[in-house]
Amino acid sequence: MPISQRIAASVAATAALSIALTACGGTTKNSSSSSDSSSAAATSASANPDAPTKKGLTVAFLPKQVNNPYFTISDNGGKKALTALGSKYKEVGTSSGTDTSGQVSYVNTLTQQQVNAIAVSAQDPGALCTALKQAMKNGISVVTYDSDTNADCRQLFISQASAEDLGRTEVQLLAKQINYKGEIAILSAAQTATNQNTWIGFMKDELKKPEYKNVKLVKVAYGNDDAQTSFQQTQGLLQQYPNLKGIISPTTVGIKAAAQYIAGSKYKGKVEVTGLGTPNDMRAYVKNGTVTAFELWDPSKLGELAAYASVALASGQISGTSGQTFKAGDLGTFTIGDKGTVLLGKPTVFNKANIDSFDF
Incomplete structure (x- = not known):
């Protein structure tokens, strides 16, 4: 069975799970502060699932490490989705998988550039929080994928699997x-x-x-x-x-x-x-x-889902509240789970x- 069919099947089969995998079932952290988590809650009332999908948005992908084969595949999946949605893709990041200060600098720069959304794979659960909260205060949608930050430092976490x-x-x-x-x-x-x-x-x-x-x-x-x-x-x-x-x-x-x-x-x-x-x-x-x-899991699908989620947030169709749903092209419809987690699906076992x- 083609990988797209396998992933689609696993997503359908696990739509009810709260997998924050990765990814998952617990890569998210409890909010360290409730004062800033109100930013997402404040927008939940205005989220309109029937709002039109905005075009011409700029979504920046910030992986743990650029030129890492895994993130190259994942981020190219995001690029594919953004192209289909009529929005712009950009990728920035460090060449080291442990340069947390470098990730912080990139978030700050993207905030100054006023991109519409940031999709980031966090190298450290707390190091990016201050910068990401500032981005959200500036109206930038923030999604984590593959590796989460604290739950109150972003709106959604796109988890590979539980x-x-x-x-x-x-x-x-x-x-x-x-x-x-x-x-x-x-x-x-x-x-x-x-x-x-x-x-x-x-x-x-x-x-x-x-x-x-x-x-x-x-x-x-x-x-x-x-x-x-x-x-x-x-x-x-x-x-x-x-x-x-x-x-x-x-x-x-x-x-x-x-x-x-x-x-x-x-x-x-x-x-x-x-x-x-x-x-x-x-x-x-x-x-x-x-x-x-x-x-x-299929990393390209993970990047695609992160892109669709970013655009749905920036378009006002969702705010990150549990129970909200959004469409992600051929991947299907996804439901936001606990702590803003969205699950891609179950992993596939590979053998000879x-x-x-x-x-x-």
């Missing part, structure tokens, strides 16, 4: 691969990454279940979404824990780097790798037996049997 689904299923995948026995490690991105930490929280909770009594999490390492650093961290994990049986890497950069190291080492066939990756990055490692299975059916 954070709980992602965290738990990654543990389930790896446990099955290692026969529910042995030492495992997690190779994350930045230590402050909201989505990574939320997923890891659910991973740790999943590991408390009786069926994992013989599975031991020995370490959480951080590769900072940098290929070389992630490669080195994988090497370090295996040197420090020679009996390691598996690695979960919930980052597309990390899982590819881990697979690359293991594929060329004595650990191939002895240490399993799973996590979140793109089919095109992971195809060779699946086919050569380094990786049994991994999962992800189906990986050639996907191209992204």
